[in-house]
Amino acid sequence: MVDSGDSQMKLANGDSGYVLEDVPHLTDYIPDLPTYTNPLQDNPSYSAVKQYFVNMDDTVSQKIVVHKNGPRGTHFRRAGPRQKVYFKSDEVYACIVTCGGLCPGLNTVIREIVCGLYHMYGVSKVLGIDGGYRGFYSKNTISMTPKFVNDIHKRGGTILGTSRGGHDTSKIVDSIQDRGINQVYIIGGDGTQKGAAVIYEEIQRRGLKVAVAGIPKTIDNDIPVIDKSFGFDTAVEEAQRAINAAHVEAESTENGIGVVKLMGRYSGFIAMYATLASRDVDCCLIPESPFYLEGKAEGAGQDLLSKSLQSMDQQDASGNKLLQDVGLWISHRIKDHFAKENKMNITLKYIDPTYMIRAIPANASDNVYCTLLAHSAIHGAMAGYTGFTVGPVNGRHAYIPFNRVTEKQNKVVITDRMWARLLSSTDQPSFMSPKVVNKAKKREEPATLLNGNI
Numbered sequence: 001m002v003d004s005g006d007s008q009m010k011l012a013n014g015d016s017g018y019v020l021e022d023v024p025h026l027t028d029y030i031p032d033l034p035t036y037t038n039p040l041q042d043n044p045s046y047s048a049v050k051q052y053f054v055n056m057d058d059t060v061s062q063k064i065v066v067h068k069n070g071p072r073g074t075h076f077r078r079a080g081p082r083q084k085v086y087f088k089s090d091e092v093y094a095c096i097v098t099c100g101g102l103c104p105g106l107n108t109v110i111r112e113i114v115c116g117l118y119h120m121y122g123v124s125k126v127l128g129i130d131g132g133y134r135g136f137y138s139k140n141t142i143s144m145t146p147k148f149v150n151d152i153h154k155r156g157g158t159i160l161g162t163s164r165g166g167h168d169t170s171k172i173v174d175s176i177q178d179r180g181i182n183q184v185y186i187i188g189g190d191g192t193q194k195g196a197a198v199i200y201e202e203i204q205r206r207g208l209k210v211a212v213a214g215i216p217k218t219i220d221n222d223i224p225v226i227d228k229s230f231g232f233d234t235a236v237e238e239a240q241r242a243i244n245a246a247h248v249e250a251e252s253t254e255n256g257i258g259v260v261k262l263m264g265r266y267s268g269f270i271a272m273y274a275t276l277a278s279r280d281v282d283c284c285l286i287p288e289s290p291f292y293l294e295g296k297a298e299g300a301g302q303d304l305l306s307k308s309l310q311s312m313d314q315q316d317a318s319g320n321k322l323l324q325d326v327g328l329w330i331s332h333r334i335k336d337h338f339a340k341e342n343k344m345n346i347t348l349k350y351i352d353p354t355y356m357i358r359a360i361p362a363n364a365s366d367n368v369y370c371t372l373l374a375h376s377a378i379h380g381a382m383a384g385y386t387g388f389t390v391g392p393v394n395g396r397h398a399y400i401p402f403n404r405v406t407e408k409q410n411k412v413v414i415t416d417r418m419w420a421r422l423l424s425s426t427d428q429p430s431f432m433s434p435k436v437v438n439k440a441k442k443r444e445e446p447a448t449l450l451n452g453n454i
C-alpha cells in the first residue's frame with residue numbers, strides 16, 4: 001500500500017507506466033483469514049461456464065485509446081467471482097441501504113443483491129435498512145428474501161426508502177457491529193459513496209471482518225470513471241415523452257414555444273442525450289455551458305437566476321445547495337420578451353417532468369445493467385474485497401476505490417465532439433466565448449484522442 005496522503009490509496013506499479021489502483025481487502029488489516037472454495041463451483045447454473053472465475057491478476061484499463069509509446073496508465077481490479085471466498089455461506093449476514101435521490105433501477109439492484117446472494121452463494125440472511133443511513137440507528141430493519149423481493153424491479157423508487165442527511169458514522173458502525181452484520185451494500189450517489197468511505201474507515205479502525213461495497217447511483221450520470229450510471233437510459237427515454245408533448249403543443253399553435261426542464265444538478269447529460277435522441281429540440285441549455293438571453297454572455301443559468309431572483313442560499317439535509325427553478329424563470333423571460341419588446345403573441349407551454357423521469361421502473365437494458373452491478377458487488381464482498389465501489393469501465397466491470405468516484409463530478413465537456421453533435425443537430429448558438437473556442441483549437445490532438453468522446 002502506498003502512503004499517498006489518502007489512507008485508502010492502494011497502488012501497484014508495473015511495466016510501461018502500468019498503475020493498478022487497487023481496492024482494500026479484509027486481509028490488509030485482518031491477517032490469516034481462512035478461505036473457502038467458492039460455492040459457485042458446484043452451482044448447476046454456473047458450473048458449466050468455461051473460465052467462470054476471474055483470474056486474480058485481471059485488471060481493467062481506464063485508458064482505452066492509446067498510442068504506441070504512451071504509458072499504459074491507470075487500471076482497476078476486474079470484478080467477478082474468485083475461486084476462493086472469505087465468507088462461509090451460513091456466516092454471511094448482509095444488509096442493504098439506499099440513500100440520496102431516487103433513480104430508476106434501485107429496486108432492481110436491491111432484488112439482485114438479495115437473489116444473487118441467495119442463489120449464487122447460498123446466503124439467506126439479508127437485512128434491509130429502512131430510510132437511508134439514519135435507518136441504521138433509528139428504525140427497525142426489514143428481513144429480505146428472494147420471495148419478498150420477487151416483483152420489486154417492476155416498481156419505481158426504492159422499497160427500502162431513502163433519505164438525505166443523517167449520516168452518523170459511529171452510530172451506523174455500532175449498529176453494524178451490534179447486529180453482527182458482515183457485508184454492507186450501500187446504493188447511492190456521490191454523497192452516499194463518501195459516507196460509505198468513512199463507514200469503511202471506521203470498520204477498518206475497529207478491525208471488524210465486514211466488507212463494505214458501494215453501488216453508484218445517480219440519475220444525472222455525474223459519477224466519474226464508470227461508463228454510465230444505472231437509470232440514466234431509462235430517464236433519457238422517459239424525457240422523450242415530455243419533449244414530444246412540448247413539440248406537439250408548439251407545432252399546433254401560431255408562434256408556439258415549448259419549454260421542458262430536465263434533471264441534472266450540475267451535469268447536463270440527461271438534457272444532452274434527450275435532445276440528441278429527439279431531434280425536435282431547437283435549443284438545449286445545460287449547467288456546463290454558460291448562456292445568455294440577450295446581448296453578450298452573462299454566465300450560467302443559475303448565475304442569471306441569482307441576479308434576478310432573491311438569493312436562496314438554502315441547502316438540503318445532506319448539505320447540497322437547493323437550486324432555483326430555471327425552467328419557470330426562463331419561461332417568464334421568454335413571455336416578457338415577446339410581450340414587452342416584440343409585441344408578438346406567443347403561446348408558451350412549460351413542462352416540468354423532473355420527478356416523472358426518475359420515479360419510474362428501470363427499462364430493460366437498465367434492469368440487466370443493475371443485475372450485473374449487484375453481482376459484481378456480491379462477488380467482490382464474498383472474495384474479501386472491501387471499501388470499493390463497482391461499475392463498468394470501458395465495458396468491463398471493475399472494483400474502484402471510493403475516492404476515485406467521489407473526488408470530482410462527471411460533466412459534459414462542451415469542447416468535446418458529443419456537444420458539437422448537439423450544436424449541429426439543434427443549430428443553436430454555441431454560447432462559447434472566443435477565448436474558449438481558441439483554447440479548444442489549440443489543444444493538442446493526443447489529448448483530444450485520450451480524453452474525448454467518440
Ligand SMILES: Nc1ncnc2c1ncn2[C@@H]1O[C@H](COP(=O)(O)OP(=O)(O)OP(=O)(O)O)[C@@H](O)[C@H]1O
Pocket residue numbers: 099100101102132133134163164165166167188189190191192193194195196198217218219317318320
Ligand atoms: N461527505 C460525506 N460524508 C458522510 N456522509 C455523507 C457525505 N455526503 C453525504 N453524505 C450522506 O450520504 C447520504 C446521501 O447524500 P446526498 O443526499 O448528497 O445524495 P447522493 O448520495 O449524493 O445522491 P444524489 O445526489 O444522486 O441524489 C446522506 O445520508 C448524507 O448524509
Ligand SMILES: O=P(O)(O)OC[C@H]1O[C@](O)(CO)[C@@H](O)[C@@H]1O
Pocket residue numbers: 101102189218219220263264265316
Ligand atoms: O429533490 P431531490 O430529491 O432533493 O433531488 C434533487 C436532485 O437530486 C438528484 O436526483 C441527484 O443529484 C438530481 O437529479 C436532482 O436535481
Ligand SMILES: [Mg+2]
Pocket residue numbers: 100189190191
Ligand atoms: Mg449527490
